[in-house]
Amino acid sequence: xxxxxxxxxxxxxxxxxxxxxxxxxxxxxxxxxxxxxxxxxxxxxxxxxxxxxxxxxxxxxxxxxxxxxxxxxxxxxxxxxxxxxxxxxxxxxxxxxxxxxxxxxxxxxxxxxxxxxxxxxxxxxxxxxxxxxxxxxxxxxxxxxxxxxxxxxxxxxxxxxxxxxxxxxxxxxxxxxxxxxxxxxxxxxxxxxxxxxxxxxxxxxxxxxxxxxxxxxxxxxxxxxxxxxxxxxxxxxxxxxxxxxxxxxxxxxxxxxxxxxxxxxxxxxxxxxxxxxxxxxxxxxxxxxxxxxxxxxxxxxxxxxxxxxxxxxxxxxxxxxxxxxxxxxxxxxxxxxxxxxxxxxxxxxxxxxxxxxxxxxxxxxxxxxxxxxxxxxxxxxxxxxxxxxxxxxxxxxxxxxxxxxxxxxxxxxxxxxxxxxxxxxxxxxxxxxxxxxxxxxxxxxxxxxxxxxxxxxxxxxxxxxxxxxxxxxxxxxxxxxxxxxxxxxxxxxxxxxxxxxxxxxxxxxxxxxxxxxxxxxxxxxxxxxxxxxxxxxxxxxxxxxxxxxxxxxxxxxxxxxxxxxxxxxxxxxxxxxxxxxxxxxxxxxxxxxxxxxxxxxxxxxxxxxxxxxxxxxxxxxxxxxxxxxxxxxxxxxxxxxxxxxxxxxxxxxxxxxxxxxxxxxxxxxxxxxxxxxxxxxxxxxxxxxxxxxxxxxxxxxxxxxxxxxxxx
Amino acid sequence: xxxxxxxxxxxxxxxxxxxxxxxxxxxxxxxxxxxxxxxxxxxxxxxxxxxxxxxxxxxxxxxxx
Numbered sequence: 001x002x003x004x005x006x007x008x009x010x011x012x013x014x015x016x017x018x019x020x021x022x023x024x025x026x027x028x029x030x031x032x033x034x035x036x037x038x039x040x041x042x043x044x045x046x047x048x049x050x051x052x053x054x055x056x057x058x059x060x061x062x063x064x065x066x067x068x069x070x071x072x073x074x075x076x077x078x079x080x081x082x083x084x085x086x087x088x089x090x091x092x093x094x095x096x097x098x099x100x101x102x103x104x105x106x107x108x109x110x111x112x113x114x115x116x117x118x119x120x121x122x123x124x125x126x127x128x129x130x131x132x133x134x135x136x137x138x139x140x141x142x143x144x145x146x147x148x149x150x151x152x153x154x155x156x157x158x159x160x161x162x163x164x165x166x167x168x169x170x171x172x173x174x175x176x177x178x179x180x181x182x183x184x185x186x187x188x189x190x191x192x193x194x195x196x197x198x199x200x201x202x203x204x205x206x207x208x209x210x211x212x213x214x215x216x217x218x219x220x221x222x223x224x225x226x227x228x229x230x231x232x233x234x235x236x237x238x239x240x241x242x243x244x245x246x247x248x249x250x251x252x253x254x255x256x257x258x259x260x261x262x263x264x265x266x267x268x269x270x271x272x273x274x275x276x277x278x279x280x281x282x283x284x285x286x287x288x289x290x291x292x293x294x295x296x297x298x299x300x301x302x303x304x305x306x307x308x309x310x311x312x313x314x315x316x317x318x319x320x321x322x323x324x325x326x327x328x329x330x331x332x333x334x335x336x337x338x339x340x341x342x343x344x345x346x347x348x349x350x351x352x353x354x355x356x357x358x359x360x361x362x363x364x365x366x367x368x369x370x371x372x373x374x375x376x377x378x379x380x381x382x383x384x385x386x387x388x389x390x391x392x393x394x395x396x397x398x399x400x401x402x403x404x405x406x407x408x409x410x411x412x413x414x415x416x417x418x419x420x421x422x423x424x425x426x427x428x429x430x431x432x433x434x435x436x437x438x439x440x441x442x443x444x445x446x447x448x449x450x451x452x453x454x455x456x457x458x459x460x461x462x463x464x465x466x467x468x469x470x471x472x473x474x475x476x477x478x479x480x481x482x483x484x485x486x487x488x489x490x491x492x493x494x495x496x497x498x499x500x501x502x503x504x505x506x507x508x509x510x511x512x513x514x515x516x517x518x519x520x521x522x523x524x525x526x527x528x529x530x531x532x533x534x535x536x537x538x539x540x541x542x543x544x545x546x547x548x549x550x551x552x553x554x555x556x557x558x559x560x561x562x563x564x565x566x567x568x569x570x571x572x573x574x575x576x577x578x579x580x581x582x583x584x585x586x587x588x589x590x591x592x593x594x595x596x597x598x599x600x601x602x603x604x605x606x607x608x609x610x611x612x613x614x615x616x617x618x619x620x621x622x623x624x625x626x627x628x629x630x631x632x633x634x635x636x637x638x639x640x641x642x643x644x645x646x647x648x649x650x651x652x653x654x655x656x657x658x659x660x661x662x663x664x665x666x667x668x669x670x671x672x673x674x675x676x677x678x679x680x681x682x683x684x685x686x687x688x689x690x691x692x693x694x695x696x697x698x699x700x701x702x703x704x705x706x707x708x709x710x711x712x
Numbered sequence: 713x714x715x716x717x718x719x720x721x722x723x724x725x726x727x728x729x730x731x732x733x734x735x736x737x738x739x740x741x742x743x744x745x746x747x748x749x750x751x752x753x754x755x756x757x758x759x760x761x762x763x764x765x766x767x768x769x770x771x772x773x774x775x776x777x
Binding site: 270271272281282284285288289310311481502506508509510513514516548549550551553555556557561562 | 717718737738739740741742743744746750751753754755756769770771772773774775776
């Protein structure tokens with residue numbers, strides 16, 4: 001007997017649109033305010049230009065919001081879509097969902113690419129995209145039931161906020177006999193009290209008989225979800241086979257699936273071993289190359305980092321298949337069984353932790369000056385349970401810790417808490433406060449940009465130094481890579497459309513370690529090709545890891561091994577086989593370019609999207625403090641003398657810091673010029689009329705928007 | 713004798729990772745290897761000694777998260 005109540009307030013029986021060549025060609029719109037449910041055909045133009053996934057999300061959002069819409073306005077939409085290739089069982093990384101909304105942190109569209117079964121199940125239920133708008137007075141659960149062809153909206157009472165428990169209860173409620181038929185999207189209690197809320201997407205792990213999680217983490221999508229008073233959205237679907245997407249050429253699809261999956265099964269054990277250790281192999285590698293963030297990105301290395309890398313987590317992770325989509329050969333979504341938290345409401349109880357991945361290890365570990373793998377597990381567990389983004393939490397708390405150590409904030413402001421680097425208990429206490437909606441945790445939960453304003457206004461903290469050390473751009477917290485020595489990655493973060501997340505471009509090693517792109521033009525070319533190709537995964541419902549984390553044995557003989565062109569060829573074949581739209585590798589970049597530029601224009605529509613918003617905190621560019629300079633004196637001295645022809649004889653360190661800053665900041669501005677030019681943008685970072693016409697996104701409202709900004 | 717990417721290679725006393733990579737083609741983008749299952753990163757290539765009968769895999773270009 002369920003200990004919660006669902007009261008059905010709306011049911012729509014529908015004729016399920018069949019999938020044809022990867023598409024249902026229908027969209028589902030639910031207005032939470034009125035419980036209005038609409039099913040619409042997707043226009044042919046939208047299909048051709050926006051492809052699917054993030055492209056569809058952005059198109060429908062564009063038409064739902066105005067330039068004045070803010071995250072907490074009812075018209076703000078949460079869109080979830082897979083893509084034409086999404087839901088193919090056995091294709092590595094073939095089951096992603098892409099989620100977008102107007103972010104509470106940035107005011108512009110945020111997008112997040114997430115595993116779990118939800119996106120594929122929604123498509124199988126008949127919809128290429130789900131759009132949720134409105135705001136309800138009462139907590140609601142939405143069920144999209146593809147088996148019974150019904151959409152049901154319920155008022156819910158008595159259902160816990162804790163995401164694990166909530167997901168398990170709803171899975172049990174909606175299909176007790178076949179829980180694998182259910183995927184639940186939900187957030188948690190902290191999403192109600194912070195702007196860092198994430199969404200948890202489930203799949204049912206049949207072997208372990210429990211729900212598992214992946215997160216649409218970035219940008220506070222969970223906060224928007226909670227604000228709309230949506231408790232959960234549930235998708236239900238049954239049988240999944242290779243024919244599910246009704247591909248144009250089934251045999252060709254099977255062939256390319258077998259090739260890619262076979263290669264990963266053969267080579268992953270010899271390469272990054274992601275099926276065993278996930279992305280935790282990156283921890284020691286980043287540390288060894290001075291790229292692991294330590295103490296709020298102040299340093300890139302720590303002697304205890306080996307305690308939180310693959311060598312440890314390999315032995316902690318529960319053994320077994322950990323694919324977040326059916327039959328994925330990468331299977332990197334590891335977890336820990338029978339972990340016992342030492343704080344909070346689950347103190348002393350055995351729980352399952354989904355994770356950690358590299359980002360959580362670095363953000364909630366090294367960046368806080370903490371090298372305890374079990375502490376990181378507890379942070380991971382409570383972030384998931386409370387519906388919080390581990391990256392923004394890690395980077396946000398790291399900022400607070402540095403402010404505390406610099407005396408910018410004191411115990412008087414933190415409610416008596418010592419928030420020095422390394423303080424494990426108080427880091428966890430901040431999470432519990434966010435979940436309860438009380439104390440200093442609520443302030444931290446507003447994100448770095450708002451914290452900087454609050455600390456300056458209410459506590460008298462130095463705004464300039466906080467601007468330098470607060471690791472946010474566009475309002476979004478940085479993900480967990482040190483970029484001081486890679487100009488290309490500074491661009492990868494600073495010019496990323498949604499803010500500093502690495503999924504657009506990860507160029508640190510090509511640039512810093514291998515010196516593969518010495519000129520501005522080289523870097524600009526990379527900052528064109530890589531963001532465009534990575535965008536393509538989000539259009540199609542795919543994960544990027546199988547592209548370049550496991551590579552062919554002969555890949556290093558390729559003159560540009562970073563592009564892994566053999567796999568790009570497979571992706572073109574995969575796309576052709578399902579959609580029937582014959583494409584070559586060269587065709588994939590222009591597909592993304594249209595959506596990429598549209599998203600940049602969307603930023604412009606929302607009042608951003610120009611050069612001044614592609615800025616970086618200096619901590620990501622060079623040493624802010626004398627301490628930082630002294631920690632890498634040889635490197636910075638060499639930079640001054642060899643690259644900028646500065647005579648440093650007799651110079652004070654503080655003067656060196658200032659001179660280096662002037663040069664490095666100037667270099668970043670030059671990079672912006674080169675990248676904007678390569679992308680076909682004005683010097684102010686706006687797509688030109690020629691660019692939007694070339695890409696076929698010269699819609700009347702786009703042209704009017706450009707004209708408003710003097711681009712004609 | 714050692715094994716590098718499943719191919720045999722002569723071993724000698726004092727052999728380092730760098731010595732091995734010098735004998736393999738197209739390793740410009742190698743930033744890490746697995747030596748008997750353990751990761752070794754490029755800053756340690758010159759100083760990491762390889763024992764006889766070691767098994768080495770050259771990892772692909774590091775691609776980030």
